[in-house]
Amino acid sequence: MHDTSMAKGQLIRCGVLDAINIPGFALGSTMTGFAVIAKEAGFDFWMIVATTASVWGLPGQVAFASLYATGASLMLIFVTVALANMRMMLMVISGADILHLRDHKLPLWRRVWMMHFLAITSWAQIGFMQTRYNPDQLVHYYTGFSLMIFVFGMIGTVAGFFFDNLIPPEFLRIIIFITPIYILMLVINSRQTISRLAVVIGGSLCPVFYLFLGSWSVLAAGLIGGSMAMWLFTYHQRRHSNDIL
Amino acid sequence: MTFYSLTEGWAAVALAFLGTFIWRFLGVLLAERITSDGPLIKWINAVAYSMVAGVMMLILVFPGGVLGTTQLDHRLLGFTVGMVLILVTKRLWIAIIGAMGTFAIFVNFIGG
Numbered sequence: 576m577h578d579t580s581m582a583k584g585q586l587i588r589c590g591v592l593d594a595i596n597i598p599g600f601a602l603g604s605t606m607t608g609f610a611v612i613a614k615e616a617g618f619d620f621w622m623i624v625a626t627t628a629s630v631w632g633l634p635g636q637v638a639f640a641s642l643y644a645t646g647a648s649l650m651l652i653f654v655t656v657a658l659a660n661m662r663m664m665l666m667v668i669s670g671a672d673i674l675h676l677r678d679h680k681l682p683l684w685r686r687v688w689m690m691h692f693l694a695i696t697s698w699a700q701i702g703f704m705q706t707r708y709n710p711d712q713l714v715h716y717y718t719g720f721s722l723m724i725f726v727f728g729m730i731g732t733v734a735g736f737f738f739d740n741l742i743p744p745e746f747l748r749i750i751i752f753i754t755p756i757y758i759l760m761l762v763i764n765s766r767q768t769i770s771r772l773a774v775v776i777g778g779s780l781c782p783v784f785y786l787f788l789g790s791w792s793v794l795a796a797g798l799i800g801g802s803m804a805m806w807l808f809t810y811h812q813r814r815h816s817n818d819i820l
Numbered sequence: 821m822t823f824y825s826l827t828e829g830w831a832a833v834a835l836a837f838l839g840t841f842i843w844r845f846l847g848v849l850l851a852e853r854i855t856s857d858g859p860l861i862k863w864i865n866a867v868a869y870s871m872v873a874g875v876m877m878l879i880l881v882f883p884g885g886v887l888g889t890t891q892l893d894h895r896l897l898g899f900t901v902g903m904v905l906i907l908v909t910k911r912l913w914i915a916i917i918g919a920m921g922t923f924a925i926f927v928n929f930i931g932g
Contacts, residue, residue, distance in 0.1 A: 597916055612885050617822030622833050629837035634875050637884065639836045646823030652832050657839035662875070665868035667847025668854060672861055677852055686848045693844070695872055748886045749924045755876040756899060756919045760906045762869055762876075769862060770869040777870025782881040796874040801867030805859075 583715045586708070590719025593700070594727065601757050602696050602724055603731030604750035607742065609636050610735025616644035620736055627732040631725070632694050633754075635660035638790070658790055662797065666698045673701050674717060675710035692721035696754075699761040706766055772804035890927050898923030 581589075606627055613623045618640065630636050638659045642652050667690045671677070676686060701717050708716055735742075762774045777800025784792035824832065854861050879887070880895050887895075902919025909915065 597913065608885055608887075617824075618829070622829055625833050626836060629833070630840045632840050634879075635836065635840055639832070641884065643822075643824075643832060649828065649832055649835055653835040653839050655839075656836045657842065660840040661843055662868060662871040663840060663843040664847040664850070665864050665871065667844050668851045668861070669865045669868045671848065671851035672854075672856055672865070675856075683848070687845060690844050690848050695875070698868075699872065744886050744889065745928055748890055749920060749927065751885075751887050752890075752895065752898065752923050753916065753920060755879040756902050757912075757916060758876050759873065759880075759899070760902060760912060760915055762873055763903065764906065764910070765869065767865070769866050773866040773870040774873040778873035778877045781874030781877050785878055785882060793871055793874045793878065797867050797871030800870030800874065801863060801865075804866045804870065805863050 581712060586712050586715035587719035590716040590721075591723045593716075594720045594723035597753065597757055598696050598700065598720075599724055599727035601750070601753040603727035603734075604747065605633055605754045606728045606731035607735035608747065608751045609633060609640065610732045611739045611747075612637065613640040613643075614736055614739060616640045618643065623732060623736055624729070627728055630656070630660070631691065631728070632660045632663060634793075655790065658794070661794065663693075665797075666695070667693055670698050670701060673705060673710065674714050676714075678710075679714065689718075692725055694724075695758055696724055697721040699758050702765055702770070703761045769804050769808040772807055773801045776800035776803050890923075894923060894926040894930075897926060 609627065610623050613626065613636075618626070626636055626639065630639070635656045638655050639652060642655055647655075670690065670693050671686070676689075681689075697717065697720055700720055701713055704713060704716060759774075759778070763771060765771050765774070777796045780800055781792050781796035784796050788795055822829065854864070880899055881892065883890075883895075898919045901922040902915045905918040906912065906915035
C-alpha cells in the first residue's frame with residue numbers, strides 16, 4: 576500500500592501541497608478569528624503574533640485572549656492555558672510514535688523543535704496519512720505539512736489584526752466552521768478501530784460534561800472516552816478470539 | 821482597553837507559552853520511554869483522539885466569537901451532513917463542501 580519510491584524532497588513537497596488546501600485555509604481563518612478576539616481583548620500587534628508563534632495551539636490561545644479581556648491574574652492565565660493545552664503531551668507522544676521519532680536518533684532540541692509545530696491539524700493529518708506513507712516518509716511529509724500550516728497560521732493572524740473590519744462576519748463564521756469539521760472528519764477516519772471508538776465516545780461525552788465541569792470536561796471526556804474505547808476493543812477482541820478457539 | 825501594563829502583557833504571553841511548552845517538552849521526554857507496541861501507547865493514543873474530538877465538539881456546540889452568533893441547530897445540521905458524506909463517500913473535499921454548503925445556506929438564507 577505504501578509508495579516507497581518517493582524521495583525526501585518530493586515528500587516534503589507533498590506535505591506542503593496538502594497544506595495549501597482545505598487545512599491551510601481553514602486553519603489560517605481560525606487564526607484570523609483568534610487575532611480578532613485578541614485585538615478586542617487589548618493585545619498589541621507583536622503580542623498577537625508572538626502568541627500564535629509560541630503557543631501554536633488554538634484552544635489555549637482563545638482561552639488566553641478571553642481571560643486577558645477580563646483582566647484575570649497572570650497565575651490564572653497560566654493555569655487555564657496549561658489546562659487547555661494539556662492534551663499536547665498526549666498528542667506529542669502519539670505523534671512521535673506515528674513518526675517513529677526515536678528511530679531517527681535526533682538530538683533533544685531537534686525533537687522539541689519538530690514537536691513545537693505539532694498542533695491538532697498536523698497531528699490529525701499524519702494519523703490520517705499513515706495508510707499512505709511509511710513512518711520514514713511520514714517524517715518528511717510532516718515537515719512540509721506542519722511548516723506550511725504554520726505559515727498559513729501566521730498569515731491568518733496578521734490578516735486578522737489588520738483587516739478585522741474588512742472581513743464580513745457572514746463570511747468569517749462559515750470559514751471558521753470548517754476547522755472543527757475538518758479535524759472531526761480526519762479523526763473519525765482514523766486507521767485504528769480503537770481511535771474511531773474513542774472519537775465517538777469522547778466527542779459525545781464532552782459537550783454533556785461541559786455543562787457540569789466547564790474546562791475540565793475535555794480532560795474528563797478524554798480519559799473516559801479513551802479508556803472505554805480501549806476496554807470495548809480488547810473485550811470484543813478477546814470474545815472474538817474465544818469464539819475461534 | 822487593557823488591564824495590564826506592557827511588561828505584564830508580555831509576562832502573560834510568556835506564561836501562555838510556558839503553559840503549552842511544558843506539555844510538548846514532557847511529551848518528547850516521555851515518548852522515548854514508552855514502548856511502541858505496548859498497551860500504554862494504545863491507551864494514550866485513544867485518550868488523545870478522544871480529547872481532540874471533545875475539544876472540536878465543544879467548539880461546535882458552545883462556540884465563542886463570531887461562530888457563536890450562529891444557531892446550534894444550523895451548526896449541527898452542517899456537521900451531520902459532513903459526517904454522513906465522509907462515511908459514505910470517504911472523500912474529504914465532498915464532505916467539507918457538503919458541510920460548509922449546508923451551513924452557509926442555513927446561516928445566511930434561512931435566518932442566522
